[in-house]
Amino acid sequence: xxxxxxxxxxxxxxxxxxxxxxxxxxxxxxxxxxxxxxxxxxxxxxxxxxxxxxxxxxxxxxxxxxxxxxxxxxxxxxxxxxxxxxxxxxxxxxxxxxxxxxxxxxxxxxxxxxxxxxxxxxxxxxxxxxxxxxxxxxxxxxxxxxxxxxxxxxxxxxxxxxxxxxxxxxxxxxxxxxxxxxxxxxxxxxxxxxxxxxxxxxxxxxxxxxxxxxxxxxxxxxxxxxxxxxxxxxxxxxxxxxxxxxxxxxxxxxxxxxxxxxxxxxxxxxxxxxxxxxxxxxxxxxxxxxxxxxxxxxxxxxxxxxxxxxxxxxxxxxxxxxxxxxxxxxxxxxxxxxxxxxxxxxxxxxxxxxxxxxxxxxxxxxxxxxxxxxxxxxxxxxxxxxxxxxxxxxxxxxxxxxxxxxxxxxxxxxxxxxxxxxxxxxxxxxxxx
Amino acid sequence: xxxxxxxxxxxxxxxxxxxxxxxxxxxxxxxxxxxxxxxxxxxxxxxxxxxxxxxxxxxxxxxxxxxxxxxxxxxxxxxxxxxxxxxxxxxxxxxxxxxxxxxxxxxxxxxxxxxxxxxxxxxxxxxxxxxxxxxxxxxxxxxxxxxxxxxxxxxxxxxxxxxxxxxxxxxxxxxxxxxxxxxxxxxxxxxxxxxxxxxxxxxxxxxxxxxxxxxxxxxxxxxxxxxxxxxxxxxxxxxxxxxxxxxxxxxxxxxxxxxxxxxxxxxxxxxxxxxxxxxxxxxxxxxxxxxxxxxxxxxxxxxxxxxxxxxxxxxxxxxxxxxxxxxxxxxxxxxxxxxxxxxxxxxxxxxxxxxxxxxxxxxxxxxxxxxxxxxxxxxxxxxxxxxxxxxxxxxxxxxxxxxxxxxxxxxxxxxxxxxxxxxxxxxxxxxxx
Numbered sequence: 015x016x017x018x019x020x021x022x023x024x025x026x027x028x029x030x031x032x033x034x035x036x037x038x039x040x041x042x043x044x045x046x047x048x049x050x051x052x053x054x055x056x057x058x059x060x061x062x063x064x065x066x067x068x069x070x071x072x073x074x075x076x077x078x079x080x081x082x083x084x085x086x087x088x089x090x091x092x093x094x095x096x097x098x099x100x101x102x103x104x105x106x107x108x109x110x111x112x113x114x115x116x117x118x119x120x121x122x123x124x125x126x127x128x129x130x131x132x133x134x135x136x137x138x139x140x141x142x143x144x145x146x147x148x149x150x151x152x153x154x155x156x157x158x159x160x161x162x163x164x165x166x167x168x169x170x171x172x173x174x175x176x177x178x179x180x181x182x183x184x185x186x187x188x189x190x191x192x193x194x195x196x197x198x199x200x201x202x203x204x205x206x207x208x209x210x211x212x213x214x215x216x217x218x219x220x221x222x223x224x225x226x227x228x229x230x231x232x233x234x235x236x237x238x239x240x241x242x243x244x245x246x247x248x249x250x251x252x253x254x255x256x257x258x259x260x261x262x263x264x265x266x267x268x269x270x271x272x273x274x275x276x277x278x279x280x281x282x283x284x285x286x287x288x289x290x291x292x293x294x295x296x297x298x299x300x301x302x303x304x305x306x307x308x309x310x311x312x313x314x315x316x317x318x319x320x321x322x323x324x325x326x327x328x329x330x331x332x333x334x335x336x337x338x339x340x341x342x343x344x345x346x347x348x349x350x351x352x353x354x355x356x357x358x359x360x361x362x363x364x365x366x367x368x369x370x371x372x373x374x375x376x377x378x379x380x381x382x383x384x385x386x387x388x389x390x391x392x393x394x395x396x397x398x399x400x401x402x403x404x405x406x407x408x409x410x411x412x413x414x415x416x417x418x419x420x421x422x423x424x425x426x427x428x429x430x431x432x433x434x435x436x437x438x439x440x441x442x443x444x445x446x447x
Numbered sequence: 448x449x450x451x452x453x454x455x456x457x458x459x460x461x462x463x464x465x466x467x468x469x470x471x472x473x474x475x476x477x478x479x480x481x482x483x484x485x486x487x488x489x490x491x492x493x494x495x496x497x498x499x500x501x502x503x504x505x506x507x508x509x510x511x512x513x514x515x516x517x518x519x520x521x522x523x524x525x526x527x528x529x530x531x532x533x534x535x536x537x538x539x540x541x542x543x544x545x546x547x548x549x550x551x552x553x554x555x556x557x558x559x560x561x562x563x564x565x566x567x568x569x570x571x572x573x574x575x576x577x578x579x580x581x582x583x584x585x586x587x588x589x590x591x592x593x594x595x596x597x598x599x600x601x602x603x604x605x606x607x608x609x610x611x612x613x614x615x616x617x618x619x620x621x622x623x624x625x626x627x628x629x630x631x632x633x634x635x636x637x638x639x640x641x642x643x644x645x646x647x648x649x650x651x652x653x654x655x656x657x658x659x660x661x662x663x664x665x666x667x668x669x670x671x672x673x674x675x676x677x678x679x680x681x682x683x684x685x686x687x688x689x690x691x692x693x694x695x696x697x698x699x700x701x702x703x704x705x706x707x708x709x710x711x712x713x714x715x716x717x718x719x720x721x722x723x724x725x726x727x728x729x730x731x732x733x734x735x736x737x738x739x740x741x742x743x744x745x746x747x748x749x750x751x752x753x754x755x756x757x758x759x760x761x762x763x764x765x766x767x768x769x770x771x772x773x774x775x776x777x778x779x780x781x782x783x784x785x786x787x788x789x790x791x792x793x794x795x796x797x798x799x800x801x802x803x804x805x806x807x808x809x810x811x812x813x814x815x816x817x818x819x820x821x822x823x824x825x826x827x828x829x830x831x832x833x834x835x836x837x838x839x840x841x842x843x844x845x846x847x848x849x850x851x852x853x854x855x856x857x858x859x860x861x862x863x864x865x866x867x868x869x870x871x872x873x874x875x876x877x878x879x880x
Contacts, residue, residue, distance in 0.1 A: 024865075057799065057860050066801045169859075290855075301865050302858045325855045332861035339857055366490065368499045399862040400833010406855050407837050411844035422723075422758045422839050424772055425735045426602075427490050428765035429832040432457075432734050 015041075015113050016087075017315050018104060020094050020251065021120030022046030023055065024301050025282025027075070028308030029118045030086045033316035040316055042086045043112055045104070047093035050144050051077050056301050058147040059170070062154070063177035069144050094121075097255035099275050116277050116315040119252050119265065120308060123245035123283035123299050130165065130241060131225035137238045138226050141170050150240075154181055159237035162186070165223040167194040169331045171242035172206065175215045176333055178240070186216040186234045188223055190243070195331060197391065199344035201359060205375065205393050206338055213334040245299050247284045260286040262297035269321040271311035279315050281307035288324030290410050291342050291388050292351050298327050326409040330399055337398030341406045342389030345379050354382040355389075358443035362435040364397045366427045372396055376439040378405070378415070385414045385447055390439075401436055415443050448474075448546050449520075450748050451537060453527050453684065454553030455479030456488065457734050458715025460508070461741030462551045463519045466749035473749055475519045476545055478537070480526035483577050484510050489734050491580040492603070495587070496610035502577050527554075530688035532708050549710050549748040552685050552698065553741060556678035556716035556732050563598065563674060564658035570671045571659050574607050583673075587614055592670035595619070598656040600627040602764045604675035605639065608648045609766055611673070619649040619667045621656055623676070628764060630824065632777035634792060638808065638826050639771055646767040678732050680717045693719040695730035702754040704744035712748050714740035721757030723843050724775050724821050725784050731760050759842040763832055770831030774839045775822030778812055787815040788822075791876035795868040797830045799860045805829055809872040811838070811848070818847045818880055823872075834869055848876050 017033050019026045022044045030044050044051070050073060057072045066072060077088040093107040103113045125140035127133040133140075137159070139150045153159065162178045164171045167189030179185045187210060193199065194206040194217070207217045223232050226239050247264040258274035260266035265280040267273055269288060273280050282304035289296035303325050310322040330339035342348075348355035357379045365371030374394030381388050390405040392398045408418050419440035425432050450466050452459045455477045463477050477484070483506060490505045499505060510521040526540040536546045558573035560566045566573075570592070572583045586592065595611045597604045600622030612618045620643060626632065627639040627650070640650045656665050659672050680697040691707035693699035698713040700706055702721060706713050716732035720740060736758050743755040763772035775781075781788035790812045798804030807827030814821050823838040825831045841851050852873035858865050 054799075054860075054865060056858065056865065057801070060801060060860055071801060300858070302856065305865060306853055323850065323853050328855045328857045330857035330859045330862050332859060337862060341855070341857075366487075368490070368493060368504060397833060399857050400830060400836055403833055403837045403854070403856045403867075404840050406857065407840040407844070407846075410850070410854055411840070411846065413840075413844065417756065417843070420739055420756050421836070421843055422761045422774070423735065423836045424761045424763035424774075424832050424839065425489065425733070426763045426765060427487075427493055429763050429770060432487060432489065432738060434836075 015102065015115035017042045017116045017118065018112055018114035019044045019118040019120060020104065021122055021282065022051035022088055023053065023122060024304035025308030025311070026118065026120035027052045027080065028305045029120060029281060029312030029315065030080070031084060032309040032312035034084050034086060036313050036316035036318045044080070044086060044088040045092040045094055045106070045112065046088065046090050048143060049090050051088055051090060053144055054301070055142070058141050058144070059173035059177045061147045062141065062150050062174065063180050069148055072144065094251060097251055099255055099278060117279065118311045118315050119273070119278065119280040119284060120282045121248035121251060121284045123247045125241060126244040126246045127241050130223055130243065133226060133241055135226065139238065139240045141174050141240060141242060153238060159183060161236040162238045162240065163188060163231040163234050163236040164240045164242060165231065166242035166244065167219070168196050168242060168244060169329065171240070172210070172331055172333055174240045174242055175210060179213060179215050186218065186236070188221040188232055189219045190222040192219050194219070195338060197340050197344050198346045199391070202340070202344065202391055206333065209333045209336050245283065247297065247299070249284055252280065252284070260295050262286050262295065264297040266295065269323070270314045271307050271322055272314065279311035281311040287322065290324040290326050296325065296327070298325060300329065326406050328402060328406040330402060336393065336395050338393050339398050339402035340391040341402055342387065342409045343379060344389060348379050348381070348388045353388050355379050356382050356443070356446045358439055358446050360435065360439045360442050362438050363431055364394055364435065365429060366431055369428050371431070374398065374435050376401065376435045378439045378443045380415045380443055380447060382447060385416065386412050387415060387418055397430070404436055415440055415447060419444060448535065448548035450475045450549045450551070451545055451547035452477045452551040452553060453537065454555055454715065455484035455521055455523070456486065456555060457737035458741030458744070459551065459553035460485045460513065461738045462553060462714060462745030462748065463513070464517060465742040465745035467517050467519060469746050469749035469751045477513070477519060477521040478525040478527055478539070478545065479521065479523050481576060481578070482523050484521055484523060486577050487734070488575070491574050491577070492606035492610045494580045495574065495583050495607065496613050502581055505577065527684060530684055532688050532711060550712065551744045551748050552706070552711065552713040552717060553715045554681035554684060554717045556680045558674060559677040559679045560674050563656055563676065566659060566674055568659065572671065572673045574603050574673060574675060586671065590670070592616060594669040595671045595673065596621060596664040596667050596669040597673045597675060598664065599675035599677065600652065601629050601675060601677060602762065604673070605643070605764055605766055607673045607675055608643060612646060612648050619651065619669070621654045621665055621667070622652045623655040625652050627652070628771060630773050630777050631779045632824070635773070635777065635824055639766065642766045642769050678716065680730065680732070682717055685713065685717070693728050695719050695728065697730040699728065702756070703747045704740050704755055705747065712744035714744040720755065723757040723759050729758065729760070731758060733762065759839050761835060761839040763835060769826065769828055771826050772831050772835035773824040774835055775820065775842045776812060777822060781812050781814070781821045786821050788812050789815050789876070789879045791872055791879050793868065793872045793875050795871050796864055797827050797868065798862060799864055802861050804864070807831065807868050809834065809868045811872045811876045813848045813876055813880060815880060818849065819845055820848060820851055830863070837869055848873055848880060852877060
């Protein structure tokens with residue numbers, strides 16, 4: 015009996031491909047409800063913007079490729095209606111049944127449009143699937159909208175605002191909470207707001223969107239609206255099969271990505287993972303995590319023994335050429351997680367001035383009791399990804415601030431200053447501890 | 448009685464400044480034999496190139512600044528002739544004596560010109576002090592040399608070759624060993640060579656320079672020569688005072704940067720430090736390490752209790768716009784250090800192609816027994832510093848390859864691909880282990 019994978023985007027196909035490597039003879043079936051598989055969903059805003067020309071440019075591999083080159087039976091348009099674990103089979107919408115020995119659930123998430131009336135109108139969009147992006151680009155081309163409202167100031171909302179603004183639209187970004195980019199940090203939010211406003215995007219926080227009308231959203235006139243108000247994990251199939259759902263609302267898994275049903279694994283945007291800073295399950299749906307967890311789920315489903323250690327919540331988003339990156343927790347978030355946090359924020363040159371080095375902002379957050387780093391953020395025009403990745407590595411290793419301060423970071427004038435902004439921030443934080 | 452610091456460039460002034468912070472009332476004397484203090488020696492090639500306009504642009508703080516703002520008695524032109532620890536005093540060339548309670552030795556290193564005849568001619572240069580660079584730039588301007596030979600293919604040699612080539616000279620780089628940039632790695636050497644040759648620098652390895660004549664070096668005609676054949680730590684003062692010298696030839700220190708004489712500390716290019724990958728002392732003179740160790744030495748000399756955990760040998764050099772970075776050990780170096788190393792080298796896009804991402808090469812080296820990373824290198828046009836810093840953080844934390852492979856690195860199309868080249872390299876290395 016085959017390994018069946020429900021879902022064929024990031025986690026699902028990572029699982030299938032990894033299972034194939036572990037067991038070259040295993041029968042593997044992937045059931046994807048949509049028409050496309052294995053595409054880079056994080057590239058969708060850049061397709062809307064126009065930088066990515068063709069939808070196909072975002073597709074990593076086609077179903078055809080998986081069938082021919084990997085001998086993985088990828089079936090598109092195959093929506094699973096139910097999982098019957100006692101019978102070890104899934105039932106499709108079509109009525110067909112597929113038996114499994116091991117199952118990987120990679121059903122992903124869907125945009126959270128709950129509580130917003132009028133989302134099914136033709137000028138209202140989410141930006142979640144390739145089809146969403148194709149529809150939005152067609153609308154931009156054919157209807158030439160002049161004013162857009164984006165509801166939601168998370169990654170997708172901000173990237174959508176950037177993409178639409180670059181297409182010449184007037185853009186207003188509405189965010190229901192006080193903060194942007196899910197960071198719960200006033201200074202971070204201010205920097206994001208400033209960069210958006212500098213490039214002509216109007217930003218309104220503390221502004222809830224309850225309904226979308228034809229020409230106006232929350233009092234803002236517009237010709238189109240993008241709803242980017244977060245995600246909800248697709249857990250219904252799993253829940254109905256009796257699989258335990260975690261407190262976050264996503265599928266609970268152990269470090270082998272196995273669910274509460276033996277032989278059933280879950281990975282990607284539908285599943286919780288361990289947060290290495292808290293040691294507790296967290297729901298932070300991202301493509302990188304989906305791919306990694308998918309690999310582990312696939313390996314274990316194929317008879318391997320691998321574990322996924324966890325995430326630290328690293329993220330980065332580009333806004334009109336500036337990078338906003340974070341990992342772990344902000345001061346307020348850390349407090350909410352039960353830490354006694356203290357933070358230091360510095361601004362320094364990313365490279366020496368004689369190499370046209372620009373200013374970068376680094377914030378580090380540590381726990382007063384353990385003196386360990388619990389979070390950080392980096393904002394700037396250069397070196398942002400590399401610096402947040404160093405913080406991510408430090409968080410994964412539960413480094414103390416005094417250890418972090420002595421990291422042997424690379425120095426040469428074309429690349430970095432002799433005291434890297436990360437180390438300056440750590441020195442500052444040590445004074446606060 | 449004061450804290451006396453011998454040497455006023457990187458480690459010495461870091462020590463003095465840190466001591467001042469620890470003890471606001473301590474009397475601190477810095478004795479520097481040269482005329483300038485506290486300058487960024489790593490910027491010297493860029494002064495030769497012309498990108499840095501004035502020597503003063505490389506000076507972080509003047510002696511005046513330290514005297515006035517930090518109440519640190521910085522004396523230039525003050526060469527120490529001897530240390531008498533039994534009497535707790537240093538004797539200057541001038542005959543003056545300065546008593547100390549605690550002593551920090553930060554005497555640095557000097558270019559190793561041993562075994563090369565003719566280095567004292569006016570057309571022969573080292574690139575170690577601000578005076579060296581000023582003299583070289585004056586020579587370029589006044590004598591308009593057309594052909595240069597650089598003896599030595601380490602960082603300084605390669606940077607000098609880059610700077611001279613950009614000034615329009617024909618440049619030949621001669622390296623006595625088989626490898627460039629001290630990496631002991633054929634593929635790394637090939638990449639460096641290719642980049643130098645692409646920009647018109649002729650490279651000859653396995654070519655020793657025994658003597659420099661008026662118009663020719665090792666058979667290569669030239670109007671000027673740069674000797675960049677490594678460094679020798681300035682340990683004579685310390686050795687004569689009875690301080691233990693380590694096997695590397697540099698001053699042995701403990702993790703408080705204290706030497707074998709109680710109350711006498713050493714830091715910077717004259718001192719050994721702990722290598723975190725081997726756990727053994729190493730001599731890798733770099734400005735970053737000098738600053739960090741200087742701080743620790745200064746803190747402890749002022750009554751603090753700090754320790755320096757160690758280095759991992761991180762380095763980066765820019766060659767005509769491409770970054771060549773390394774940390775820890777290459778395969779051959781790891782074998783020489785007693786590991787059972789295995790390596791994987793991959794080439795991947797530093798960012799998605801639709802963001803004009805260029806190719807980057809990542810090599811990771813692990814020990815077969817412990818499965819821990821022991822080294823890595825990154826070559827490319829973008830993201831090189833950030834990626835080597837992640838490797839450096841991993842080495843400092845003694846991460847295993849399977850842990851490294853799951854690092855939660857930032858992903859967004861403008862910055863990095865969903866599978867970072869670092870993680871692809873780790874996946875490849877896991878297959879080899």
